Amino acid sequence: MIGLGIESTAHTFSCAIIKKTGKNGKILSDVRKIYRPPNGEGIHPREAARHHIENSSQVLSDCLDEAKINVNDLDLVSYAAGPGLGPCLRVGAVVARSLASYYKIPIYPVNHAIGHIELGKLLTGAKNPLVLLVSGGHTMLLAFLNKQWRVFGETLDITLGQLLDQFGRSMGFASPCGKNIETLANNSSNYIPLPYSVKGNDVSFSGLLSATKSIPSRNKEDACFSLQETAFAMVSEAVERALSFTRKKELLIVGGVAANKRLSEMLKEVCRRHSCKFFVSPQKYAGDCGSQICWTGLLENQNKKGVPLEDTFVTQSWRLDSVIINY
Amino acid sequence: MRLIKKGAEADIYVTNWNNSEAILKIRKTKNYRNSILDSNLRKQRTIKESQTISEVKSYGIPVPMVYFVNLKNSSILMQKIPGKPIHDLSNSKIISLSKNIGNLVGILHNNGLMHGDLTTSNFILFKNKIYVIDFGLSQKTNKPEDHAVDLRLIKEILNSAHAKIMKPSWENFLMGYKSKVGLSRFQKIINLVSIIEGRGRYATVV
Numbered sequence: 001m002i003g004l005g006i007e008s009t010a011h012t013f014s015c016a017i018i019k020k021t022g023k024n025g026k027i028l029s030d031v032r033k034i035y036r037p038p039n040g041e042g043i044h045p046r047e048a049a050r051h052h053i054e055n056s057s058q059v060l061s062d063c064l065d066e067a068k069i070n071v072n073d074l075d076l077v078s079y080a081a082g083p084g085l086g087p088c089l090r091v092g093a094v095v096a097r098s099l100a101s102y103y104k105i106p107i108y109p110v111n112h113a114i115g116h117i118e119l120g121k122l123l124t125g126a127k128n129p130l131v132l133l134v135s136g137g138h139t140m141l142l143a144f145l146n147k148q149w150r151v152f153g154e155t156l157d158i159t160l161g162q163l164l165d166q167f168g169r170s171m172g173f174a175s176p177c178g179k180n181i182e183t184l185a186n187n188s189s190n191y192i193p194l195p196y197s198v199k200g201n202d203v204s205f206s207g208l209l210s211a212t213k214s215i216p217s218r219n220k221e222d223a224c225f226s227l228q229e230t231a232f233a234m235v236s237e238a239v240e241r242a243l244s245f246t247r248k249k250e251l252l253i254v255g256g257v258a259a260n261k262r263l264s265e266m267l268k269e270v271c272r273r274h275s276c277k278f279f280v281s282p283q284k285y286a287g288d289c290g291s292q293i294c295w296t297g298l299l300e301n302q303n304k305k306g307v308p309l310e311d312t313f314v315t316q317s318w319r320l321d322s323v324i325i326n327y
Numbered sequence: 328m329r330l331i332k333k334g335a336e337a338d339i340y341v342t343n344w345n346n347s348e349a350i351l352k353i354r355k356t357k358n359y360r361n362s363i364l365d366s367n368l369r370k371q372r373t374i375k376e377s378q379t380i381s382e383v384k385s386y387g388i389p390v391p392m393v394y395f396v397n398l399k400n401s402s403i404l405m406q407k408i409p410g411k412p413i414h415d416l417s418n419s420k421i422i423s424l425s426k427n428i429g430n431l432v433g434i435l436h437n438n439g440l441m442h443g444d445l446t447t448s449n450f451i452l453f454k455n456k457i458y459v460i461d462f463g464l465s466q467k468t469n470k471p472e473d474h475a476v477d478l479r480l481i482k483e484i485l486n487s488a489h490a491k492i493m494k495p496s497w498e499n500f501l502m503g504y505k506s507k508v509g510l511s512r513f514q515k516i517i518n519l520v521s522i523i524e525g526r527g528r529y530a531t532v533v
Contacts, residue, residue: 083529138528143487150487154527156476191363198464200444200480229361236359240335245414245446245488269359274333317529 005294008092009084015063016290028067049087078297081109082318089314106306115292120254124279135255136161153201188225410453425499433507475519
């Protein structure tokens with residue numbers, strides 16, 4: 001079974017091809033083009049969509065070439081139908097629909113967030129994990145129960161990715177800023193106390209963002225250090241709470257912020273305390289990519305025949321806990 | 328002294344106090360956390376929890392008795408409640424007891440206290456009485472928004488850990504809560520709960 005997955009929810013346009021045999025998947029190619037906003041700015045949905053349109057055909061043909069696959073060999077095509085930025089989502093959907101209708105390939109609209117989790121499970125081998133999904137779009141703690149991913153904790157306002165990006169932008173970086181902040185933070189060990197807000201298994205970052213922005217700009221490195229320490233400690237505590245409540249014995253981190261070393265380091269320590277196995281998405285596949293969409297499409301194919309073209313959709317708001325999973 | 332639970336925040340030991348069993352809750356240093364942040368959190372929460380337990384007792388809510396507080400190692404020695412957490416009871420029991428839990432939360436809120444960690448593990452059934460524990464995240468507040476955050480959390484827990492009985496337990500909880508806080512306050516809070524849920528990421532916008 002060979003699938004093509006198309007991701008275009010936010011800044012990344014990506015196509016990937018995976019070959020699925022039984023329960024195993026082999027990524028044959030995963031090609032990406034990432035939209036970069038000007039310094040100090042965030043993603044402009046229209047400009048990002050323009051970027052995706054301009055790059056889509058190149059990414060698609062590179063992806064087929066690299067995998068040495070002909071379009072006619074594809075058994076299915078899946079695309080990220082949400083959640084994400086409307087104009088960007090439409091680009092991926094249009095590419096997927098064109099392929100599906102011209103080459104008569106079954107088409108699958110896929111939830112982007114479920115994609116993060118499923119790809120993480122495939123690549124790490126986690127079986128029944130508590131999942132921490134941390135990205136620009138999500139900050140959620142999830143466990144699978146009775147055909148659905150259930151939310152055990154989440155952010156009550158902005159996400160961890162947005163916290164880092166918005167602070168980074170206020171210092172003049174362009175989104176995504178996680179890497180820049182991590183680099184600056186590594187040069188400091190001077191902790192400035194900042195608001196710490198954990199509500200049960202939930203967290204809230206907006207107060208922390210305002211307080212960090214008010215640290216004088218000459219202390220950039222201290223601000224980054226203190227921001228990371230505070231925000232990651234909050235997330236770690238929420239993880240600890242959810243681990244001890246759900247009694248899960250595995251933790252899996254997925255999403256763009258999973259690439260942060262300090263966060264991984266802290267959560268590894270959490271897992272040691274709770275004698276729980278620690279899994280993190282490989283850095284290359286932690287952020288948005290076509291593989292996550294492709295693999296989820298292949299999984300859905302196990303007991304679903306694809307969706308009629310007229311029923312394919314995109315939706316900006318699509319919570320992953322509303323998806324019923326039958327595979 | 329015997330370790331019985333490695334909780335999220337603290338380690339829980341069973342020990343002896345004046346010839347009866349007691350619980351020693353120690354908020355241990357977490358190495359992954361920045362040391363300044365770590366010691367602040369541990370100290371603040373230990374003080375908060377011990378003060379709150381005594382205060383909540385005066386509302387007429389069953390809570391463990393505090394025997395001794397040690398701020399040097401952030402530990403609290405308290406009465407052991409030899410019952411079972413609601414989380415571990417049968418589904419039918421959880422459904423019926425949800426009303427009593429709603430009652431208790433209503434009383435806390437009437438007294439201007441938000442619990443801050445309303446999960447089914449933090450209510451213990453013993454001799455037909457429900458004891459409330461774990462006040463480390465509690466806060467003195469009368470703001471409707473804060474009380475709504477409390478309700479949202481228990482709703483989230485019912486919806487995730489007890490998904491199969493979510494509907495009847497949540498209804499019972501609300502019934503119990505309403506009977507304590509009164510209709511107009513209840514409507515205000517429940518309205519805020521939906522507003523907070525609507526703020527959630529990718530919540531369906533109606």
